[in-house]
Amino acid sequence: MTAPMTTEQSALSTRDLLLVTTGRLASTTAFRIVYPLLPFVTHHFSVSDLDAASLIALQTAAAFVSPLGGRLADRYGERRVMIGGLGLFIIGAVLCSAAVAFWMFQLGYILIGLGTAMYLPSGQSYLSARSPYEQRGRVLGIFEMSWAVAAIIGVAPLMYLINQVDSLRIAYGVLAVIGAVNALLLLRIPEHRSEHQAAPISTTVLLRQPAIWLILGFAFLTFGGNDLFFVSQGLWLKNGLGADEATIGALFVIIGIAELVGSTSVVAFADRVGKRRSVIYGFIATAASLLLMSVVGTQWWAVAVVFFCFYVLFEYAIVASFPLISEAVPHARATVMALMSVAVGTGRIFSSFSSVYLYSVGGISLVNAVAVGVSLLGLFALSRSSLTPKR
DSSP states (O other): OOOOBOSSOOOOOHHHHHHHHHTTHHHHHHHHHHHHHHHHHHHHTTOOHHHHHHHHHHHHHGGGGHHHHHHHHHHHOHHHHHHHHHHHHHHHHHHHHHOSSHHHHHHHHHHHHHHHHHHHHHHHHHHHHTSOGGGHHHHHHHHHHHHHHHIIIIIHHHHHHHHHHTOSHHHHHHHHHHHHHHHHHHTTSOBOOOTTOOOOOOHHHHTTOHHHHHHHHHHHHHHHHHHHHHHHHHHIIIIITOOOHHHHHHHHHHHHHHHHHHHHHIIIIIHHHOHHHHHHHHHHHHHHHHHHHTTSTTOHHHHHHHHHHHHHHHHHHHHHHHHHHHTSSGGGHHHHHHHHHHHHHHHHHHHHHHHHHHHHHHHHHHHHHHHHHHHHHHHHHHHTOSSSOOO
């Protein structure tokens, strides 16, 4: 039996927060694992590095359906959209598990991307609508912990499994099962939308506001800029430092712990320090750590330390940006968060192809230098938007 729909907004319970958060685990793991998995995919399907990088472009291009998901969530309820997104993810994971050709694997990742694009803004909106802005850093910080936890209990074990069995089939089968469990758990949370609720603000009206475009520019540039490094990190670790899939997976445990520290720090400090200040100083510190990444050399202990610092800072800045943006247009919250997902996805599409080219020309140093410049430009765009809260 599903939870009943209510006609009024109710306070967010701890149980509902945890269920919505765990609902992201499978899709987030599948989304994240493709980055360190690129060298394996290249070998497994006998395709080029650029062809393998198309997986990132395909799953992020699916973000273009986010406004539709946001519109549906604003009108009919976020829970329905979250469960629908997980349904798409499950089908995609099954296709990836059964893939005997690269095009099948690509199709699976399109569906995985669609499911992720539907789930994320709906989940953010569900939690934001049921928590006061003064506490939203804590709430969305907990929600974003699933991103970090996925690296520790999802990416690292699956990378080890893939390395041991030399196959993708079992790993994506596991993800499909976890996705199905997540969808069943979401049936236990209440849907708070009323059928008589007023129609949300249209996407067209929102996009007529210059301040919205500045927010989208921030998302496009900061996420896309840092994604330049994410796309090339697997190639750098494998080809530049000689790491195998198991070693890269182990490094993702360090990354996951760092991200968990970053998102936990948002829970602990962002509401007190201020979300806007957290975003600005967090991205500035992230840029500094990226520049340091280019000079650490090939010593694994140094690489691990800088990786840890970079991911702590990046996660703190990213997670703090969600509660900040969630208050830009409260009456169209899911649509705004969905548009932000489109901007993020567009930035990542550019990064998925340009990063490989930049790496081939100038190595990780050039990739990181461009990433820093693009990200800081995104911060400037955020500072010019009048819609985001001043704190």
